[in-house]
Amino acid sequence: MPLFTGKKIFQPMEEWPVYERDWMARISNKGPVLFTGEGLLSQISKDYSLEVNLSFRRGDFVANETGLLTLRGKLGALIRVRDEIWYVYSQTLLLATMLYRLKETVKRVNPMASVIVRSLPPVKPLDDWYFEAIEDASCICWPSSVTDGVIHQEIWKEFGGIERTLEFYRRSWNPSFKLLLECDRLSDAITAIKSGADGIVLKDLKSEMVGEIVKALRERFKKIYIEYCGDMTLFNVDQYASLGLDAISTYRADLTKATASSEMVYTLIPAPDTDEPKHS
Template identity: 30%
Template sequence: MVPLSYLLRFIEEDATFGDVTSEAVIPEELGARAVIIAKQDGVIAGIEEANALFEHFGVKVKVKKRDGERVKKGDIVLELEGNARAILLVERTALNIMGRMSGIATEVRRLSETVKKVNPKVRVAGTRKTLLKPIDKRALLIGGGETHRFSLSDAILIKDNHLALVPLEEAIKRAKEFSVYKVVEVEVESLEDALRAARAGADVIMLDNMKPDEIAEVVEALKREGLRKRVRIEVSGGVTPENITEYAKLDVDVISLGYLTHSVKNFDVSLEIIGRL
């Protein structure tokens, strides 16, 4: 679960000086019952986070659907009972978190299943193109995807801007000497550089913005030189839901898509008060 301390920041931002509407309109001791409902079909996520927030403010929660479960439009995912002001205080933050996480989980599940039908060994991954990493990365996992790096501290990824300053072979040598525990990945955009990276000892080669036929050439060249089994191949850039199967047909290991987190389509969930206590 995403740490509660992180989640509470959203409440603090949303109600810096309290919820003036509820404080003005709702009697302080009034209790209420409420439900959170899925308004579309998909994969639900953010249940644990919403549960933690409501319980922190004294609201009793009954979980009806678990993170990662498929839901249908109209399904109740949470039942709530407690102080009405507390329910309304948390409402929008909980729905925002669930909507974003469920949107990511739904899409990564859809793409993962699409890819697996074509090539069972290929994994779908997100990227670091997000500012809400704890939420987005967990949503990727719930949906069945790979998170890629969580942060700059997790793995070594040598990109074009690094190679603009340090030659490829030297960069890989330095990276290998820096740590025996860190995976060394190199981003390349040509057949020549892919072979250079593999020869220099890269663990992962990211083929960036290359077309399927170009990637096929890289794979065959690596096989000819006996290098394919020594590296994992990641495809990134230019991949969309419409063309992802063309990449999945190839002998690659990972397909990463930034749009999974930077262009999230929110999943529709709503909270409805169903009675007083």
């Protein structure tokens, strides 16, 4: 008898048996975590025909080990979520938790400073889920895929210098938009501001160098936006937060440097109040 008789060859193996009994996936954290992912969970519910029950709201910080949510439905669908989606959701929670801790560290030192993420994965719908996680962490998502106002150093050097590049952008777009020039030297920052830049983005510098440039610019220009962009971790963000910056940003949200205590657990159990399964 052919193996695939009565079955679609591309149908997931987990969906072949039919059970009357529902199962549950209990999702819990082993350490502090920022709850996020409502958009992703809504999509999971729709795509896998699962009932989602949340214990927390988006943006809640969960300090202790506990159950975050449950998924209820057919066993095959829950297995597929575990194998196909679970890693993505864990990474989304990890991103939100790491950014929340960065934001809280910055806020203790400089309450007025923003934390900006300037990149998203160019993949639908992963970018939407990450965007939601960034917002839930009270950070700003301003990816370079949209008009972010940042003139990168390579661009203005290739285009003929700071003055010419700023003049071109001023002529080319809405005057209400802010222009931020990326640089790594004080002299370039001063030239940019005198040429009409609305702000400066210092890129990939040691905190000592950033501090010197910020101090010099604040002495010369009383109202100027200054941002630092570089690798940000819980181990170095306070060094930059104390320098009087308006914002700290990164293009690389490094999840591997986030604490392992945010590890998540996915447990499959039979749903309560159901009869013994009947197989077909």
